[in-house]
Amino acid sequence: MGIRSVRGVTVGVAPEIVKDPVADPVADPVVDSLIGWLDAVLSGLAEGVGDCASAESGGVSDATRIDRIARLEKIKAAAAGLQVAESLRFAQSQVEAQLAADVHPDKIGRGIADQLGLACRMSGFAAARQLEMARALWFDLPQTYRLLVDGEISAYVASLVVTETRHLDAATRRHVDQKIIAAGLAEMGSRGAAACARRHAYEADPGGFMQRGRTERKHRRVTLRPAPDTMSLLSGYLPVEQGVACLKALQDHTDTAKASGDNRSREQIMADTLVERLTGQAEATDVNAELQIVMDLDALLDGNNGKAAELAGYGPLPANLARNILATSKGRLWWRRLYASPVGGPLIGGDPQRRKFDGYLRKLIMWRDRACRDPYCEAPIRHLDHIHRYTDGGLTIYPNGRGACERGNYVKEMPGWKVESISSGLDGQHHTIKITTPTGHSYCSRAP
Numbered sequence: 001m002g003i004r005s006v007r008g009v010t011v012g013v014a015p016e017i018v019k020d021p022v023a024d025p026v027a028d029p030v031v032d033s034l035i036g037w038l039d040a041v042l043s044g045l046a047e048g049v050g051d052c053a054s055a056e057s058g059g060v061s062d063a064t065r066i067d068r069i070a071r072l073e074k075i076k077a078a079a080a081g082l083q084v085a086e087s088l089r090f091a092q093s094q095v096e097a098q099l100a101a102d103v104h105p106d107k108i109g110r111g112i113a114d115q116l117g118l119a120c121r122m123s124g125f126a127a128a129r130q131l132e133m134a135r136a137l138w139f140d141l142p143q144t145y146r147l148l149v150d151g152e153i154s155a156y157v158a159s160l161v162v163t164e165t166r167h168l169d170a171a172t173r174r175h176v177d178q179k180i181i182a183a184g185l186a187e188m189g190s191r192g193a194a195a196c197a198r199r200h201a202y203e204a205d206p207g208g209f210m211q212r213g214r215t216e217r218k219h220r221r222v223t224l225r226p227a228p229d230t231m232s233l234l235s236g237y238l239p240v241e242q243g244v245a246c247l248k249a250l251q252d253h254t255d256t257a258k259a260s261g262d263n264r265s266r267e268q269i270m271a272d273t274l275v276e277r278l279t280g281q282a283e284a285t286d287v288n289a290e291l292q293i294v295m296d297l298d299a300l301l302d303g304n305n306g307k308a309a310e311l312a313g314y315g316p317l318p319a320n321l322a323r324n325i326l327a328t329s330k331g332r333l334w335w336r337r338l339y340a341s342p343v344g345g346p347l348i349g350g351d352p353q354r355r356k357f358d359g360y361l362r363k364l365i366m367w368r369d370r371a372c373r374d375p376y377c378e379a380p381i382r383h384l385d386h387i388h389r390y391t392d393g394g395l396t397i398y399p400n401g402r403g404a405c406e407r408g409n410y411v412k413e414m415p416g417w418k419v420e421s422i423s424s425g426l427d428g429q430h431h432t433i434k435i436t437t438p439t440g441h442s443y444c445s446r447a448p
Helices: 033-053 055-059 062-100 112-120 124-140 142-149 155-164 170-182 190-204 206-219 240-259 266-279 319-328 359-369 406-411
Strands: 002-006 009-013 221-227 231-237 289-294 309-311 315-317 333-338 383-386 401-404 418-423 432-436 442-446
Touching (some): 062 124, 062 155, 112 124, 124 155, 124 170, 124 406, 142 155, 142 170, 155 190, 170 190, 190 206, 240 266, 309 319, 315 319, 359 383, 359 401, 401 406
Antiparallel strands (some): 002 009, 309 315, 418 432
16 A cells, blocks of 8 residues: 555555446546545545444543544535535536537536436436535535535535525625524524524515515425335425315314224324325225236245235335235226246337337336436436437337436437447346446446
8 A cells, every 4th residue: 555645634545446336437546636535535434434343442432432423524514515616617627518519508518417416326306406506505605615614514504505595696695695604503403504594595585585485386296205114205395385284184084083983093094084085095995006016927826926016106015015905905906917037039029110119118118117227316217218329220129228217318318428238138137228428437227
């Protein structure tokens, strides 16, 4: 291990760099001083974990451990601050490259956040929001950003300040930034920090604050997320008076049910009533379920077969629970048998010269991929895309299709992006593709 000083800190640099198994880095970490220093920090943190796990770690006092924990929290915040700066410089450089490549003005900036998302292991949509937060901190909230870099506030608190001031113009935002720093932002918890930023933002621009509320109502929506233990989270993003009215209606019905002797808990009655009123079912358990069974042909009937089922709109379910839903629900049921990892030819016939994926070929690809195939995206499939472009001679066949969200599909049309097939999915292996970004980094995506 070589020793050198980087940014005033003496660190050890390993002569051999082990590449990330997900992304193939282009730059040699030894050549870039900051990457070398960051790698040494990561190694030091890993050594710290090893020290804590060893039997000899008992000699450290509790006071010392608290000091370590406090410094680690500062490191997390400072790292987030450095990531802000690096993300902005990357975005600026990418825009300049796109302008030089004569990219259409309407497409300038497309794909930048998606590259950041792949590097940060998050969706392109989430990375775009993070990049917007970085721009706000860097240009409009410099005092809040300084606290973040100094480790005085967390990245979460910084994001709350960004959110609560997002309706302000740059000059007003900088004025509010000074106000909340003077009010003692560094000493506040997350709720207090958000309230402080909200109060000063309202005082700085009451009209804009009210307009933001009216504009946000256009974004009302309902979402579903998986939860542990075969549960799910159904959320409604609603105007406040509508949300209160919904909860009040469920509470009133629950009061009536309990008064009539219902033995269920209040929480159970409210949950069941929500399902019954939304679906029109007599009972919450009488669901109309489509169980997409991706398993052996006798899995549904064989009680000893433990392969998971796939419930549309949710994800994997234990086989026993899937069989139980089919056996006990009074709702309408569909059972589709799908062959897992077929060998020896395409799953379905069709014209390989056809422009679009349709019919059962479309359904099979969507069942195979289940969500956007971009790594870390997990958004619903909106487009079925040709891996090898149709305009370049790509065929409309099962191995050449991939599910993509709108964003992911359009990004791949930008200069420098490349998608290629690694495994067809017809040879007993999972269908696998490799995505290469304009910087030359590659990321693999394997179908579930």
